[in-house]
Amino acid sequence: MSDHNAVNMTDMNYDKDRPKAANPVKIEDISLRDGHQSLFATRGRTEDMIPVAELMDEVGFWAVETWGGATFDTMHRFLNEDPWERIRTLKRYFKKTPFSMLLRAQNLVGYRNYADDLAKAFVERAAANGMDVFRTFDALNDYRNFETVVPAIKEAGMHFQGCICYTMTEPRMGGDVYNIDYYINKAKDLDAMGADTICIKDMAGLLAPYDAYSIIKAIKEKVEIPIHLHSHFTSGMSAMTHLKAIEAGVDIIDTCMSPYAYRTAHPAIEPLVMTLIGTDRDTGFDIHHLAKINEIFEKEVMPKYRHLLNDTKMSIIDINVLLHQTPGGMLSNLVNQLREMDALDKIDEVYAELPKVRKDLGQIPLVTPTSQIVGIQTVNNVLFDDDKERYKMITGQVKDLCYGLYGKTAVPINPEVQKKALKGYARGEEPITCRPAEVLEPELAKAQEEVKGLAVDLDDEILYAIYPVTGKRFLKWKYGKEEPPAEVKPKTLEQAKADLELIAKAKAGELVEKPSKDTPEKGEGARTFNVFVDDEYFEVEVDEPGGAPVVTYAAPVAAAAPQAAPAPAAPKPAAAPAAAPAEPAPTPEVAQGTPLLAPMPGMIVSYEKKEGDSVSEGETVLILEAMKMENALASPADGVVKGIKYQSGDSVGKGDVLCVIG
Numbered sequence: 001m002s003d004h005n006a007v008n009m010t011d012m013n014y015d016k017d018r019p020k021a022a023n024p025v026k027i028e029d030i031s032l033r034d035g036h037q038s039l040f041a042t043r044g045r046t047e048d049m050i051p052v053a054e055l056m057d058e059v060g061f062w063a064v065e066t067w068g069g070a071t072f073d074t075m076h077r078f079l080n081e082d083p084w085e086r087i088r089t090l091k092r093y094f095k096k097t098p099f100s101m102l103l104r105a106q107n108l109v110g111y112r113n114y115a116d117d118l119a120k121a122f123v124e125r126a127a128a129n130g131m132d133v134f135r136t137f138d139a140l141n142d143y144r145n146f147e148t149v150v151p152a153i154k155e156a157g158m159h160f161q162g163c164i165c166y167t168m169t170e171p172r173m174g175g176d177v178y179n180i181d182y183y184i185n186k187a188k189d190l191d192a193m194g195a196d197t198i199c200i201k202d203m204a205g206l207l208a209p210y211d212a213y214s215i216i217k218a219i220k221e222k223v224e225i226p227i228h229l230h231s232h233f234t235s236g237m238s239a240m241t242h243l244k245a246i247e248a249g250v251d252i253i254d255t256c257m258s259p260y261a262y263r264t265a266h267p268a269i270e271p272l273v274m275t276l277i278g279t280d281r282d283t284g285f286d287i288h289h290l291a292k293i294n295e296i297f298e299k300e301v302m303p304k305y306r307h308l309l310n311d312t313k314m315s316i317i318d319i320n321v322l323l324h325q326t327p328g329g330m331l332s333n334l335v336n337q338l339r340e341m342d343a344l345d346k347i348d349e350v351y352a353e354l355p356k357v358r359k360d361l362g363q364i365p366l367v368t369p370t371s372q373i374v375g376i377q378t379v380n381n382v383l384f385d386d387d388k389e390r391y392k393m394i395t396g397q398v399k400d401l402c403y404g405l406y407g408k409t410a411v412p413i414n415p416e417v418q419k420k421a422l423k424g425y426a427r428g429e430e431p432i433t434c435r436p437a438e439v440l441e442p443e444l445a446k447a448q449e450e451v452k453g454l455a456v457d458l459d460d461e462i463l464y465a466i467y468p469v470t471g472k473r474f475l476k477w478k479y480g481k482e483e484p485p486a487e488v489k490p491k492t493l494e495q496a497k498a499d500l501e502l503i504a505k506a507k508a509g510e511l512v513e514k515p516s517k518d519t520p521e522k523g524e525g526a527r528t529f530n531v532f533v534d535d536e537y538f539e540v541e542v543d544e545p546g547g548a549p550v551v552t553y554a555a556p557v558a559a560a561a562p563q564a565a566p567a568p569a570a571p572k573p574a575a576a577p578a579a580a581p582a583e584p585a586p587t588p589e590v591a592q593g594t595p596l597l598a599p600m601p602g603m604i605v606s607y608e609k610k611e612g613d614s615v616s617e618g619e620t621v622l623i624l625e626a627m628k629m630e631n632a633l634a635s636p637a638d639g640v641v642k643g644i645k646y647q648s649g650d651s652v653g654k655g656d657v658l659c660v661i662g
Ligand code: CO
Pocket: 034, 203, 230, 232
């Protein structure tokens, strides 16, 4: 930037005298995808995007990110929303700003590599539904995983933005693996693949300002296509990183509207607008217009999400990121999952184990899905390993990674871990070296067959193909075949405000705790009275404590119900003299044997064995999905499978008996 102060700022009337910049920085707003994904676990609902959509369309953003990443999963799983419908709905309000999505290359919007036929169909449908810019990344930066989706993006006439996932092994850029040459070479590869733009994707907030300057300067010297920077705030560096990147000539920057900014999200747009006013990189944005959007967010939207914000710490930055090279989303996932397992006290052990697991698994970048793969394996190691055995519970996804299904790792995988992971692995014990999807059978037709009669169109079928269990459950909700549970329903603004008021009262000490008093057991002599107060009528029951019952019943009193059945609070007079059991009812049959307990809360994917099958110790009985990773649960003993109480799609808690081996 040759002249930062081209305009005399002191006397300038921003609105009137603001000159147009020679080379304005272009901005992509990512509030509506990565913003709420980073801050509110991707729980943003479409109805909460509509109030700002038309105003946001007027800002002049290069693009708005509205889809992809975790949205597809979260929407159908937790929000009872059709992900495809979001694009179409928002498109009615955003009439001129292009839509951008985050595409996990061959992983699409899921956590494994999908077959080529499904990948191609997904991209075609995303484009047809209204997606314009396909920000495409591969967690391993293995661009062989772009070979199917990129031609599909191009054929649809859409924008292919190729990503380089930024990662490091040293405190700053350098070392043997992720040094400046690595990034330059990746940029050249993307250029050769026909990328329309290149995005440096700093998902963990690791990119230091001066490293950003060096990388962008160097890449701009080698390739002509525009360079885009995506940098999370998590560690606190990214606002500075943005500025140095702008000085190095970066073309496009990702920001959030301020209510969605900072913490594990991204720097806000408003300070950047002010920073650049009057320079040759001025965004040209109207800060008053941005303020209007913020006001709507603050008043109408944020109250509904505030409870999801992790504000247990004073600091809004996490220096752990600088110490552990861990993405923000991964951090919050780890904390949430440890909390669910009552193991939050193990977080420091998890931090210590993480770099070891990452190194064992080929020093891979940490980004979805590799961040989850490394993160959950780390949690498993901390929770289940002992002195005798490491990698006791290896997730299905780690096995896939060891097989080569995700692609080529930056350095070779620890051969011992690889061997252990691939022992008995269904695809084979020898890892592959070809493009991963080459070993995958086409899968769309099979999925279509499986979901016949429920799915109505290709979009439904793709949803099911990517997420068979939760996808099927969603389609049942969508087509009224099953009642969606209360927890997937949206919170109203009124409810949200009432909740917040309650919290504010509690914080101010204005909530008085009711003295707890045990309700006495209702005696047999309780009598009902009709009480009339003016026009109001009450029915009250009166029971004289310790007094002799006024009315007695001749009928025998029912014996206390067995514990398993919900017993009424007090014994009631039996309606008829018959059937009052003298003995407790027989308890439901309990299968005898060694129980297989859920080691963690999760969802049953499938039972590999059925009632009556014999198994030997160590053999897989069922697949439990926890933290989006599939865990094969092994039989704790030799015997016969009994007492299966759950089915595919059921949620289970930690310690629940999944079956009994006897
Ligand atoms: Co991001």
